[in-house]
Amino acid sequence: MTSGFYARPTLEVARDLIGKVLEHETPGGLASGIIVEAEAYIGEDDPACHAAAGLTARTAPLYGPPGCAYVYFNYGMHFLVNAVTGREGFPAACLIRALEPLDGIALMHDRRGRGRASAVHHDHELCRGPANLTRALGIDLGQNRVSLATSALRIVDRGMVRAPVAWSPRIGIRVGLDRPWRVYVVGNRCVSAARPLSGVAAPAAGPGPSRPAR
DNA sequence: CGTTCGATGCACT
């Protein structure tokens, strides 16, 4: 995944990130997963994009070169990771919202708090949600602004088959709900449970999440 | 089933 992949319209990048693999190599081992859900945040005119507030110390990575990570801290306890897109100087990025775990599943269970009340029980819950996946992969502000092509935190193409996707409004925001800029793999159990704020319509068409009855 | 709400820290007004 060279930087050219990211130097394209953000919605195209979001679609093409689906099926790529996010990896994080740490002293504890390699943890990775297939990207199954992402969201686009595009420009200062997008009210939900952090760049709507302009260039600040926090949002500077969005204005930087495509292909870098934009990691930020939210709600007092969560880290969220984005891939910066578009041309340098134009603030846009794709938020990675969910992964289907591949490598380091035991490590991910440890990081999610194996044995504690907050621990998850199923592998498909490990990376379901943007804060859950950063915790499972050990991503924090130390990875802010790193290159996603050459760093321990990287996105690679493992030749996964192109799964059918659907688009919906983005999750967890109060503005910009008219823009259907969330893309996800239809029917994949690792996609975050959309807990839409009041008034958000159900996702677009498709077979719908197929819960394989146990 | 459904909805509400506390945890928890920081950037920005």
Next chain:
DNA sequence: GTGCATCGAACGT
């Protein structure tokens, strides 16, 4: 001081 690109426990029905 306010408001988060969240999560999950704790309620209510």
